[in-house]
Amino acid sequence: MTTETSSATFVDSRSLRLATFYVGDMLLGLEIDQVQEINRCLDVTTVPHAPNWVRGVINLRGDVVTVIDLRTVLGLERGTVTKDSRNLIVNLSGELVGLCVDRIADIITVAKDDVIPPPSNISVVDQKFFSGVATIEQDIVAVLNLNEALETSN
Amino acid sequence: MAIEDEELLAEFIVESNEHLADIENELLAIEEAGASIDVDLVNKVFRGVHSIKGAAGFLGLTTIKELAHSLENVLNKVRSQELVPDAENTTVMLRAGDTLRVLINDATNSNGTDVSDQIADLSRVLEAAEAGGNTAQSAAAPTPSAAEVEAPTPEPIAPQAAEATPPPAPVPAEVVSRPAQAPTAAEPATTKTSSSPAVESSIRVSVGVLDQLMNLAGELVLSRNQLMQAVISQERMGLEAAAADLDQVTSSLQEAIMQTRMQPIGSVFGKFPRIVRDLSSQLGKQCKIEIEGKDVEVDKTIIEAIGDPLTHLIRNSVDHGVESPEVRASRKKNPEGTVWLRAFHQAGKVCIEIQDDGAGIDPAKLKSKAVDRGLITADRIEQMSDREAVRLIFHPGFSTAEKVSDVSGRGVGMDVVRTNIEKLGGSVDVDSDVGVGTNIRVTLPLTLAIIPSMILKCSGDRFALPQANIAELVRLRPGEVSSRIDRVKDAEVLRLRGALLPLVRLDTALGMAPTDRADINSPMNIIVVETGQVRYGLIVDGIHDSEEIVVKPLGMHLKTSNCLAGATILGNGRVALILDAAGIAAESGVQLAHEANEQEESLNQGNETNSVQTLLLFSSDPADRFAVPMGVIARIERVRCDQIDTVGGQELLQYRGTTLPLVAVDAHLKVNPRPKLDRIYVIVFTLGEREVGLVAPQLEDICEIVCAIDDQTFREPGVAGSMVIDERVTRLLDVFELAEVTHPQWFAEAREEHAPEEGDAPKRILLAEDSSFFRRQVAGFFKNEGFETYEYEDGAEAWQALTTGGVEVDIVVSDIEMPNMDGFELCQNIRHNSALQHLPCVALTSLSSEADINHGKEVGFDDYQVKMHRENLIRSVRSLLAAAGEPKKAKPRRKLVQAGS
The missing domain is CATH 2.40.50.180 (CheA-289, Domain 4)
Structure with a gap:
């Protein structure tokens, strides 16, 4: 049900626009339609009894939004908030969720054909987090599969 | 499929649901009227069904059309008085209505559904009417009520299932904001207030309220402009004025928006007549329901949430409460039982009462069952008053029906009801007289959206605790901590006025880093929390202010914690979490046992206090x-x-x-x-x-x-x-x-109001009190107010004076704790003496506990008052005297007014 037609970007159906960001050394990408806005990681209220990959909650203009520590989700150690850290506010099946990432990179356009399945040397557990990998000039971008990564049961 | 326009379809669904919303009750009313048909009412139903038929035909929904057509035919016969509605054909019509609703809510798939059974049923009714055509009117001789008894529906009632799982409402929210351009003969004015429960995602708002909102929005913009200007010009006066304006507009806006969410509770009550009818015929009982207070308005969230608990309670009343007609007849009761459902506002809350005139709950039976099942120790049971025992039905694992029936009672009932109601911030209580009936009272807040709360601090974070849960705040000075707090095994307890209160450290309960307790010199803040099930002390680091907070839900990743009820945004823009007092108790292992323990103590303590x-x-x-x-x-x-x-x-x-x-x-x-x-x-x-x-x-x-x-x-x-x-x-x-x-x-006014009429003898008060100080004090109060008092040092003296001393009084005011004969005994004696039992009795106490009040009520005290609270005491005496002066009506149980502490 993605609303490709409603997006204001004039991207033909064969390419993807990705918002890219770093988590640790990894360059990750999210389809730009999924990202509502990008904020600084400020004033996070910690929530007792929350899973360890939840940093807490923030006030997003009157809505209480859960902030998820993407590093912990991907099996890295929880990092500290620096001046580069950002919150990606994404829409996850109707609910706004914040993703805390280490650094924001560019917005890039890749051809859909250039997105290949994740290489098999990524462990099976991690594979489900990614819907594919795209190569750009010197780097590769792993495209995040949001629903899998933030599946409440993990 | 001929459906091309989704919006048209959505509109059809909303509208048809509106037509069907009242159809149940209208059909029931038609049935009740029997042969004396209310043509207007039948016409109304007829028109509704007709509109559905027309629109369905237009949209190509053939199954719906056919079913509506058959139903219409039957209704037509009723209208033309060729068919007398009775229990049997009404059931067929009701079922057709149910099926229509299911079909309409799933309109796109409706054409694939087979409804030939229903149509066949309807045509059978029709044929019967046609066959008996001319004789129908004379055949109506057996009165409808008799027909109802003799013809309980042969098959288990199918619509029950449909009732229990309301079909999902696949109606997009935006649809309703469009003006309803009805291709039908709908009457929007009459359906305005009865929003159909099936379409929960939309709400009807009167134009007046909308206009008011628009006005307020305009005001808000003005205030903002003023504020911006004041900020730019840095003018202090202007800033203050703008802030004051903004404050006022915000409050009005809040009020107006809350108003849009208020809905009459009748939309929930509407389904109960049908439930009671179906259930009683299924169980072979005769039962009717009387509904009062349909217009009481409560917040939409509450309307949505109370449907299930109320359904459960109503079913319980019919199933367990009302006896079968034979039993009722043998007990000299009207064979037809009654369930009353009342809603009313009280003290800023909504009360819903479900009362039946059935068998009542036998406390002795409950007690023995509780002991059998090991829910409660035999010792504890003995001390339990009957009223407390009746409350055992809310205990997990209790079913009062001797035989488990399909309808209600598998031992998972009332405790779930109670939990659900408590989740809404409400409470539920029960009162029952064996052989007379049971009254269940549910108290709910008007809204869930905004709740007054206390902001508190723990481990550097702020939390909100609803004020409804807070009984009192205790602050221990550093020197007191060691003497007031004890350890029982691993648990900490607080000595609070002679009783022991279990303590929970909030930081531990929340698994947060404990605050540095090395600093023993800081005072300790304890919030005494009451949840209805448990009472405990919550140790927090600091207590801020009370605030009205707006409740926001937590995201799906945070549903796991029992301790949190949601989140809110504080004045400084940060998020604060809302604590769930019952959840914290469960998490920390504060158990019901403590409650029992504590109550015992308070009982024992009651004797001293x-x-x-x-x-x-x-x-x-x-x-x-x-x-x-x-x-x-x-x-x-x-x-x-x-x-x-x-x-x-x-x-x-x-x-x-x-x-x-x-x-x-x-x-x-x-x-x-x-x-x-x-x-x-x-x-x-x-x-x-x-x-x-x-x-x-x-x-x-x-x-x-x-x-x-x-x-x-x-x-x-x-x-x-x-x-x-x-x-x-x-x-x-x-x-x-x-x-x-x-x-x-201030006092002159009050006295004038109550000044005795010319020629009236002053009212006489009997006062029993052992402490001479209080006796003089209280007698002084009364004398000042122009009463005549007779003073006695204990219950025995007072009793003697009443029975043999020839003293006649209008009211008795008695201390509880007295030598020789205490207040409870005195009151009991008065109630058992035929010459004196009409006397109003007021208990005097130093500080009343719930347990005392309950005991007092059982022995027959009309009211409980605090000794030194002169105002309340005198008011209570006056009102009781006034009530006693009136001609005796069939008075309901007197309500016990809690002392104004």
Whole structure:
């Protein structure tokens, strides 16, 4: 049900626009339609009894939004908030969720054909987090599969 | 499929649901009317079904059309008086209505559904009507009610299933905002208030309210502009004015928006007549339901949430409460049972009562069952009052029906109901008389969206705790901590007025880093929390202010914690989490056992406290210490002295937008003037409709003393007596007398109102009280008000005077704890004496506990009052006398008014 037609970007159906960001050394990408806005990681209220990959909650203009520590989700150690850290506010099946990432990179356009399945040397557990990998000039971008990564049961 | 326009379809669904919303009750009304048909009513149903048929045909929904057509045919026969509605054909019509609703809510797939059975049923009814055509009217001879008894529906009632799982409403929310351009003969005006429960995602708002909202939005924009301008010009005055404006507009806006969410509770009640009808015929009972208060408005969220618990309670009443007709007849009751469903506002809350005139709940049976199942120890049971025992039905694992039926009762019932209602911030209580009936009362807040809460601090974060859960706040000074807090095994307990209260450390319960407790010199803050099931003390790091908070849900990743009820946004923009008091108790293992334990203690303690007074001590000058009985205090406020103005010699406190008149000891009694302080405490008490503040420069302590009060030495107006506490002379204040000294006009008004009519003999009061101090005090109150009093030192004396001494009185006011014969016994004796049982009785106590009040009610006290609360006591006596003076009606149980503490 993605609303490709409603997006204001004039991207033909064969390419993807990705918002890219770093988590640790990894360059990750999210389809730009999924990202509502990008904020600084400020004033996070910690929530007792929350899973360890939840940093807490923030006030997003009157809505209480859960902030998820993407590093912990991907099996890295929880990092500290620096001046580069950002919150990606994404829409996850109707609910706004914040993703805390280490650094924001560019917005890039890749051809859909250039997105290949994740290489098999990524462990099976991690594979489900990614819907594919795209190569750009010197780097590769792993495209995040949001629903899998933030599946409440993990 | 001929459906091309989705919007048209959605509109059809909304509209058809509106037509169907009332169809059930209307059909039931038609059935009840029997042969004397209300043509208007039938026409209304007919038109609704007809509209559905028309629209369905237009949209190509052939199955719906056919079913609607068959139903229409039957209704047509009813309309033309060729068919007399009875239980059987009404059932067929009701089922057709149910099926229509299911089909309509899943309209796109409706054409694939097979409804030939239903249509066949309907045509059978039709044929029967046609066959018996001319004779139908004469065949109506058996009255409808008789038909109902003889013809309980042969098959288990199918619609029950449809009832239990309401079909999902696949209606997009935006649809309804479009004006309903009906291709039908709908009457929007009449359906306005009855929003159909199936379409929950939309709400109808009157144009008036919308206009008001629009106005307020305009105001808001103006205020913003003013504010911006003031900020730019940095003008302090302008800023203040703009802020005040904004404050006002925000409050009005909030009110108006809440108004849009308010819905009449009738939309939930609407389905109950059908449920009661189906259920009673299924169970072979005769039962009717009477509904009052359909127009009571409550928040939409509550409407949505109470449907299931209420359904459960209603079913219980029909299934377990009302007896079968034979049993009822043998007990000389009307074979037809009644269930009353009432909604009304009370004290800013909504009360819903479900009452039946059935068998009632036998406390003895419950008790034995509770012991059998090991829910409660035999010792505990013995101490349990009948009223408490009846409350056992809310215990997990209890079903009162001897036989488990399909309808209700598999032992998972009432406790779930209670949990659900408590989740809504409400409470549920039960009252039952064996053989007479049961009354279940559900109390709910008007809205869930905004709740008054206390903001507290723990491990550096702020949390909100709903005020409904807070019983009191206790602050322990560093020196007291070790003496007031004990350990029982691993658990900490607080000694609170002789009882032990389990303690929970909030930081531990939440699994947060404990605050540094090395600093033993800091005071300890404890919030005494009550959840209906448990009562415990919550240790927090600090207590801020009370605030009205807006509840926001937590995201799906955070649903795991029991301890949290949601989140809110504080004034500083940060998120604060809302604590769930019951969840914390469960998480920390504070168990119901504690409650039992505590109640026992409070019972035991109750025996002592009646001769013990709980006093609040405060001092003005170091030399002058005063005491006020806790019972008369409404609350205590801490205020800045610059909030106090003096107008015409009268001190007034500016406070919460109004002014509070103050009385001060130094102004009216022989004491040194009070020292100049920045902040002082004000003890607030109520005087009739008024609130009055007593200036208490410094609070000292709360203590319990056994009265050894000297009422001579320091006696002056406003001072009841004196005593020595901790080697210091302390004067016990009579705040009402003090207020009378300063403001005689307040009392003059009240007296005039109650002045006895010319020629009326003064009312006579019997007063039993063992402490001479209190006896004189209380008798003094009464004499001042023009009553005549007879005083006795204990229950036995009073009883003797009443029975053999020839003393005649109009009302009895008695202490509880007395030698020879206590107040409970005295009251019991009065109730069992045919000559005296009509006498109103008021119990006097120092500080009433729930357990005492309940016991008091059982033995027959009409009211409970705090000894030193003159105002309430006199008001209570007056109202009881007035009630007794009226001609006796078939009076319901007298409501017990809780003492105004």
